[in-house]
Amino acid sequence: MRRGTRPPFRCRRRRGDRGRGAAAARPDEVERTPKPGAVPAGGIVILAVPYASAVPVVTRYGDALAGKVIVDIANPFNATADGLTTPDGTSAAQEVAKAAPASAHVVKAFNTIFGHVLAQGRSMDALIAGDDAAAKASVSAFIESLGLRPLDAGGLEMARWLEGAGLLLMGLGRYGVGNYNFALGVSPG
Numbered sequence: 001m002r003r004g005t006r007p008p009f010r011c012r013r014r015r016g017d018r019g020r021g022a023a024a025a026r027p028d029e030v031e032r033t034p035k036p037g038a039v040p041a042g043g044i045v046i047l048a049v050p051y052a053s054a055v056p057v058v059t060r061y062g063d064a065l066a067g068k069v070i071v072d073i074a075n076p077f078n079a080t081a082d083g084l085t086t087p088d089g090t091s092a093a094q095e096v097a098k099a100a101p102a103s104a105h106v107v108k109a110f111n112t113i114f115g116h117v118l119a120q121g122r123s124m125d126a127l128i129a130g131d132d133a134a135a136k137a138s139v140s141a142f143i144e145s146l147g148l149r150p151l152d153a154g155g156l157e158m159a160r161w162l163e164g165a166g167l168l169l170m171g172l173g174r175y176g177v178g179n180y181n182f183a184l185g186v187s188p189g
């Protein structure tokens with residue numbers, strides 16, 4: 001299959017909880033956090049795990065995430081990637097926020113960009129949502145350091161719609177665009 005025509009989405013079973021999945025990041029520092037319970041370095045922690053693991057991972061790290069900005073990138077897709085597994089009125093990001101320490105701030109980001117498109121290093125829009133202005137400013141600076149344009153969609157309640165935009169990406173990949181080698185963007189009027 002040609003690159004860009006294969007859905008960037010797979011369903012698989014976990015082989016066990018191996019204590020990875022939280023990566024700390026600053027514009028000048030990206031670090032994997034290999035040991036369960038280790039305190040992630042840096043102020044921003046990118047939660048780069050499937051949604052099914054996101055809340056358990058945040059719960060396990062617990063107070064090690066106190067005061068951190070947690071970036072939730074998950075798309076809580078159903079098995080056919082045409083619906084969300086989260087109930088109406090919530091989102092992956094809001095569920096992560098409930099599990100995180102009260103002093104942590106969750107920002108939804110990166111879920112509207114295909115990973116392989118992000119890796120191409122092109123300039124594109126990164127939609128974000130979150131309740132804390134300082135946390136969003138910090139994530140926006142990180143996004144800009146990657147050469148992307150951060151676009152704030154509002155409070156964390158908007159995360160559900162960003163996750164819906166993740167579904168939109170999948171639908172466009174299947175139908176309107178016909179491949180998965182594109183990015184969603186906003187054109188100023």
Ligand SMILES: NC(=O)c1ccc[n+]([C@@H]2O[C@H](COP(=O)([O-])OP(=O)(O)OC[C@H]3O[C@@H](n4cnc5c(N)ncnc54)[C@H](OP(=O)(O)O)[C@@H]3O)[C@@H](O)[C@H]2O)c1
Pocket residue numbers: 008009014015016017018019020021022048049050051053056057073074075076110111112113114115116
């Ligand atoms: N791929 C995309 O284009 C894309 C786009 C937007 C958003 N996202 C979101 O990004 C996240 C990651 O997607 P992906 O495509 O990179 O998935 P992936 O290739 O399946 O990688 C997920 C990673 O999470 C680890 N992991 C899963 N459960 C864990 C647990 N309980 N503890 C520790 N580590 C755990 C996996 O470890 P093992 O390899 O050891 O299993 C793997 O390294 C998902 O939430 C997805 O919705 C992906």
